[in-house]
Amino acid sequence: MKTRHYTLDNYRMDEGVGFLLKQAVLAVDKRLAVELKKKCPEATVAQWAILTLLGNKKCATVAELSVVMDGDMGAITRMIDRLEAKGLILRRRSTSDRRVVNLSLTDAGIGLMPMLPAVPVNALNDLLKGFTKKEVSQFKQFLVRIIAAGA
Numbered sequence: 342m343k344t345r346h347y348t349l350d351n352y353r354m355d356e357g358v359g360f361l362l363k364q365a366v367l368a369v370d371k372r373l374a375v376e377l378k379k380k381c382p383e384a385t386v387a388q389w390a391i392l393t394l395l396g397n398k399k400c401a402t403v404a405e406l407s408v409v410m411d412g413d414m415g416a417i418t419r420m421i422d423r424l425e426a427k428g429l430i431l432r433r434r435s436t437s438d439r440r441v442v443n444l445s446l447t448d449a450g451i452g453l454m455p456m457l458p459a460v461p462v463n464a465l466n467d468l469l470k471g472f473t474k475k476e477v478s479q480f481k482q483f484l485v486r487i488i489a490a491g492a
Contacts, residue, residue, distance in 0.1 A: 358487070372464040380456040388424055389460060391417075395430065395446050396454045403432075403442045429453065 347357070354360050373386045384392060390410060394400040400409055407417045421444065424430045429450035435441035446454070469477055 362487075369464065369468060372468055373460060376460045376464045376467075380460055381453055383427055383429075384424075384453075385420075387412075387420055389457060391420055391424060392429060392446065392450060392453060393457050395444055396451070396457065401443055401445070403444065406444070424450075 370386050373389070377384060377386060377389050381389065381392075387410070391406060394406060394409060400406045403414065403417055403421060406412075406421075407414050410417065421430065421432060425432055427449075428447055431445050431447055433443045433445075435443055472480070
C-alpha cells in the first residue's frame with residue numbers, strides 16, 4: 342500500500358510540500374536577483390537564465406528556451422526583445438524554416454558570461470549556509486526523487 346502523507350483532515354496548504362517548494366523557489370529567485378544586481382545589473386533573473394542557457398549552448402532557439410524555461414512563447418519573445426534591445430543577443434530567422442528563430446549572444450553578451458556563474462554560486466551558498474554538506478546532498482536527492490515521481 343502506498344503511503345499517504347496527506348489527508349483531507351491533516352492537509353494545510355501552507356504546510357504542503359508544493360507550497361513550500363514554491364516559497365523556496367521564490368526565495369532563491371529573490372537571492373539571485375540580489376546577486377545579479379551586483380554582477381550584471383542590466384539583466385533580470387529570467388534574462389540571466391536566457392543568457393546562461395544561450396552562452397552554455399543549452400538552447401539555440403526561442404522554442405527551445407520556451408520548453409526549458411517552461412514559459413509561453415510570448416513571454417520568452419518579450420524577454421528576448423529586451424535582451425536584443427540591450428545589445429546582448431542576436432535573433433536570426435532560420436533560412437531552412439522561417440518559423441524557427443535562432444538566437445546567439447553578441448560580443449557584449451559573451452562578455453557577460455564570465456560573471457554569470459558567480460550569481461547562483463553566491464546566492465545558493467548564502468541560502469544554504471545553515472546546512473551541512475550532507476544535508477544539502479540529501480536535500481538534492483529528495484528534490485530529484487520528487488522530480489522523477491512527477492515525470
